[in-house]
Amino acid sequence: MGKATVIPFGPQHPVLPEPLHLDLVVEDEVVIEAIPQIGFVHRGLERLVQTRDYHQFIYIAERICGICAFGHSMGYAETVEKLMGIEIPPRAEFLRAVWHELSRVHSHLLWMGLAADAFGFESLFMHCWRLRERILDLFEATTGGRVIFSVVKVGGVTRDISPDMFERFATTLSGIKGEYNQICKAFLTDASVKNRTVDVGTISQQAALDQCMVGPFARASNVNNDIRALGNGAYGALSDFKPILDSQGDCYARVKVRALEVLQSIDIINELIAQIPAGDIAVEVKGSPALGAEASNVLEQPRGECYYYARGNGTKNLERMRMRTPTSQNLAGMTTALAGCDLADVNMIVLTIDPCISCTER
Amino acid sequence: MGSFKLGKMTFGSLFKKPETILYPVQTRPAPLGLKGHIQVAIVDCILCGICMKRCPTGAIKVDKPAATWSIDRFRCVQCGSCVRECPKSCLAMDPNYAKPQTQKSIESVSKPTASESSEEEKAAKEALEAKKAAKIKAALEAKAAREKNLT
Numbered sequence: 001m002g003k004a005t006v007i008p009f010g011p012q013h014p015v016l017p018e019p020l021h022l023d024l025v026v027e028d029e030v031v032i033e034a035i036p037q038i039g040f041v042h043r044g045l046e047r048l049v050q051t052r053d054y055h056q057f058i059y060i061a062e063r064i065c066g067i068c069a070f071g072h073s074m075g076y077a078e079t080v081e082k083l084m085g086i087e088i089p090p091r092a093e094f095l096r097a098v099w100h101e102l103s104r105v106h107s108h109l110l111w112m113g114l115a116a117d118a119f120g121f122e123s124l125f126m127h128c129w130r131l132r133e134r135i136l137d138l139f140e141a142t143t144g145g146r147v148i149f150s151v152v153k154v155g156g157v158t159r160d161i162s163p164d165m166f167e168r169f170a171t172t173l174s175g176i177k178g179e180y181n182q183i184c185k186a187f188l189t190d191a192s193v194k195n196r197t198v199d200v201g202t203i204s205q206q207a208a209l210d211q212c213m214v215g216p217f218a219r220a221s222n223v224n225n226d227i228r229a230l231g232n233g234a235y236g237a238l239s240d241f242k243p244i245l246d247s248q249g250d251c252y253a254r255v256k257v258r259a260l261e262v263l264q265s266i267d268i269i270n271e272l273i274a275q276i277p278a279g280d281i282a283v284e285v286k287g288s289p290a291l292g293a294e295a296s297n298v299l300e301q302p303r304g305e306c307y308y309y310a311r312g313n314g315t316k317n318l319e320r321m322r323m324r325t326p327t328s329q330n331l332a333g334m335t336t337a338l339a340g341c342d343l344a345d346v347n348m349i350v351l352t353i354d355p356c357i358s359c360t361e362r
Numbered sequence: 363m364g365s366f367k368l369g370k371m372t373f374g375s376l377f378k379k380p381e382t383i384l385y386p387v388q389t390r391p392a393p394l395g396l397k398g399h400i401q402v403a404i405v406d407c408i409l410c411g412i413c414m415k416r417c418p419t420g421a422i423k424v425d426k427p428a429a430t431w432s433i434d435r436f437r438c439v440q441c442g443s444c445v446r447e448c449p450k451s452c453l454a455m456d457p458n459y460a461k462p463q464t465q466k467s468i469e470s471v472s473k474p475t476a477s478e479s480s481e482e483e484k485a486a487k488e489a490l491e492a493k494k495a496a497k498i499k500a501a502l503e504a505k506a507a508r509e510k511n512l513t
């Protein structure tokens with residue numbers, strides 16, 4: 001047995017899009033323990049709820065994370081609507097769900113590109129991001145922004161999507177689906193991908209349950225945890241929604257679940273567009289949340305369940321806004337997966353958990 | 363298992379036109395709904411200051427005594443709150459991004475006073491007032507005629 005050595009990993013590392021520091025305790029190229037440390041991008045966004053009114057805070061909420069920007073604005077708006085007892089028009093719910101699924105497709109494609117880059121498959125990375133650009137073009141045409149959309153407001157949405165644009169959605173998504181199937185095939189069957197991912201960083205179902213893992217990473221360990229199955233908002237209109245599960249729990253299973261979820265999201269968008277009701281897209285919101293009123297909300301973001309909590313104090317400003325983001329749940333599972341792995345596999349395991357540190361620290 | 367699963371797509375890419383463009387020689391046309399930058403039609407502005415109150419970043423300043431409307435383009439996040447809230451609909455989103463600048467500055471627009479307005483505007487205003495007076499006169503006459511009929 002060799003002597004244990006501590007190797008610092010991050011916060012600046014080519015594989016990490018965001019600053020996460022890991023102290024890797026290594027013995028003979030094998031990681032014995034990984035101690036994570038965060039706190040490099042804390043911006044105090046939750047505190048800003050006391051200085052901005054509840055309409056204005058939505059623009060801060062969507063800046064928590066650049067990838068799940070839409071999810072955060074939607075989750076925040078739903079929480080405040082619950083707090084004030086506002087019922088939004090069904091069309092607004094459907095539009096939110098369509099954009100949210102579209103942002104899931106763009107988030108998953110971005111992550112798959114990063115994963116391909118991490119295991120050294122450069123052309124796969126570029127093809128993933130090429131398809132993602134088409135999704136961003138759809139966002140730009142419908143919301144006016146590519147990353148930050150500012151399209152959700154408390155009481156509904158600010159922009160409608162015309163029937164012509166829905167047709168463009170259908171043609172673009174069917175085009176993407178054809179090309180994506182080839183990419184998906186490369187991810188799931190190519191030998192070089194399998195060499196790097198199969199039986200690497202396995203998390204058992206029990207470990208995933210014990211560590212309260214959420215999202216596609218828990219589903220890869222056969223934990224049936226998908227908030228969309230609750231049928232909140234427009235998701236209730238889906239005829240047959242079954243979360244994608246895998247029982248292996250290794251890096252390959254995590255890649256597989258996210259790869260198949262893209263196809264599932266495209267189907268969801270098509271189904272929602274087919275049955276979108278006509279009508280208003282927003283209701284007028286007046287007044288302030290009552291003193292002591294509390295509301296909580298859950299939303300399935302691209303990386304998993306995000307929990308929102310809000311408390312009013314009778315003024316335009318909220319008393320407290322709390323978000324528990326998916327990565328804060330998944331970091332514990334990541335350290336479990338890292339214990340016992342090879343040093344060369346660390347970057348692959350860290351990436352398959354897709355740590356979003358900006359979300360976690362806010 | 364097997365290799366070259368992406369071979370077809372990679373090979374096909376050789377015969378397609380590039381996905382990228384030669385920026386800045388070529389630029390993409392901006393889509394219609396793009397949130398480029400805020401524009402103000404200052405003639406219609408009544409300097410009510412609602413846009414200033416609604417702005418989440420405090421980018422807009424309205425000075426009623428000096429009759430100016432100013433915006434700090436570096437603070438503006440293009441959320442469109444001011445455009446939605448403007449009672450006179452004099453704010454709009456121009457679907458082109460603001461030009462890059464080398465120094466931070468605040469863009470200020472002054473509302474033209476009555477004496478500064480051009481001859482054409484004066485004539486248009488007079489014509490509008492004359493039309494309004496004619497409308498009021500016609501309404502009064504109609505009312506008098508109705509009362510006469512009743513009696």
